[in-house]
Amino acid sequence: MATTTAAQRREQARHAYDAFMRDCPTNQLLGRLSDKWVSLVVAALSGGPRRYSDLRRKIAGVSPKMLTQTLRTLERDGILTRAVTPSVPVRVDYELTPLGRSLAGLLTAVKDWAEEHIEEVHAARERYGAEEAAAG
Amino acid sequence: MATTTAAQRREQARHAYDAFMRDCPTNQLLGRLSDKWVSLVVAALSGGPRRYSDLRRKIAGVSPKMLTQTLRTLERDGILTRAVTPSVPVRVDYELTPLGRSLAGLLTAVKDWAEEHIEEVHAARERYGAEEAAAG
DNA sequence: GGTAACTACTTACCAGAAGATACCAACTCT
DNA sequence: AGAGTTGGTATCTTCTGGTAAGTAGTTACC
The missing domain is CATH 1.10.10.10 (Winged helix-like DNA-binding domain superfamily/Winged helix DNA-binding domain)
Structure with a gap:
C-alpha cells in the first residue's frame, strides 16, 4: 500500500513549499508570475x-x-x-x-x-x- | 424602464475598460496588482x-x-x-x-x-x- | 541617570531592471 | 528604387527596489 495519489502528492507539495519564505523557490516563481506583461x-x-x-x-x-x-x-x-x-x-x-x-x-x-x-x-x-x- | 441592475452595470464596466490598452486606467491597476509584495x-x-x-x-x-x-x-x-x-x-x-x-x-x-x-x-x-x- | 529595547516607520544611496528608441537582415510588392 | 513586412537586437536613459542607517516616543532595566 505504498501508493500515493496525484491529489496526495499535490497536497504534500503545497506544504513542502511556502511562498512567504524568502529563499523558497516558489517565492521567486511568484515574483515572475506577478508581472503585468x-x-x-x-x-x-x-x-x-x-x-x-x-x-x-x-x-x-x-x-x-x-x-x-x-x-x-x-x-x-x-x-x-x-x-x-x-x-x-x-x-x-x-x-x-x-x-x-x-x-x-x-x-x-x-x-x-x-x-x-x-x-x-x-x-x-x-x-x-x-x-x-x-x-x- | 430605465432601471439597470448591478449585474448589468458590471457587464457594462467589463466592456468599457480594456487592460490591453496602454492608456486604460485598468492597465495601470493591473500593473499595481501584479506585484509580488x-x-x-x-x-x-x-x-x-x-x-x-x-x-x-x-x-x-x-x-x-x-x-x-x-x-x-x-x-x-x-x-x-x-x-x-x-x-x-x-x-x-x-x-x-x-x-x-x-x-x-x-x-x-x-x-x-x-x-x-x-x-x-x-x-x-x-x-x-x-x-x-x-x-x- | 544612562542606555537599551520596542514600536512603526523615514531617508539616502546605489546597482540593476525596465522602458523608449533606433536599427538590422531578408524578402515582397509597387 | 523605395516602402513595408517579419521577428527580433543594441543602446541609452529613467526608474524601481534592496540595503542600511536614522527617527520619535515611551518604557524597562541596572
Whole structure:
C-alpha cells in the first residue's frame, strides 16, 4: 500500500513549499508570475496561439525588448511554446502549454477583477485624497 | 424602464475598460496588482487583521520601506484599512476591506499555483537548458 | 541617570531592471 | 528604387527596489 495519489502528492507539495519564505523557490516563481506583461501575454494567448507581431499589436505599449524577454522566460518555464516556421518572412507562433492554460484562468481573473473594480478603486483614491487634504 | 441592475452595470464596466490598452486606467491597476509584495500582503491578511511587525515577520525578506509603500498604496486603493491605536508603544492594524477580500481569493490562487506547480516549472527549465546546450 | 529595547516607520544611496528608441537582415510588392 | 513586412537586437536613459542607517516616543532595566 505504498501508493500515493496525484491529489496526495499535490497536497504534500503545497506544504513542502511556502511562498512567504524568502529563499523558497516558489517565492521567486511568484515574483515572475506577478508581472503585468506576464498577465497580459498569458491572457492574450488564452484564446489560442498568436504570432509575435500579433501579440505586439494586441498588447498596446509593450516594447519589443520586454515582449521578447517575457516570452523567453515563459517558454523556459514551460508556460508556452515557441514554434518557428522558416517561411519568408519567418513566422513565429506562441501557444500556451497545458501548464500555461492552467495558469491562464487565474491571471485573467485578476485582469478581469481590475476591469470590474476600477471604479471602486478610483472612488477609494478620491476618498483617500480628501482625507489627506483634510488632515494635512 | 430605465432601471439597470448591478449585474448589468458590471457587464457594462467589463466592456468599457480594456487592460490591453496602454492608456486604460485598468492597465495601470493591473500593473499595481501584479506585484509580488501585493500578492504576499493580501494573502497574509486574508486570514484576518495583522499588525505591521506581524506582517514583517510573516513575509520574510520584505524591507520596511517596501512593506510601508505597499500597505499605503493598498490603503489608498481601498483594498485594506489602516487602524492606529495610540497605545504605548503605538499599534497599527491592517485589515482587508470587502473589496480587498474579493481580490484576496484570486491572488492567493496564483500563490497556491506557484507552490503546486513549482516542480513542473523546474522540470521545464531543465529541459530548456538541455536543449540550449544541445543546440548551442 | 544612562542606555537599551520596542514600536512603526523615514531617508539616502546605489546597482540593476525596465522602458523608449533606433536599427538590422531578408524578402515582397509597387 | 523605395516602402513595408517579419521577428527580433543594441543602446541609452529613467526608474524601481534592496540595503542600511536614522527617527520619535515611551518604557524597562541596572
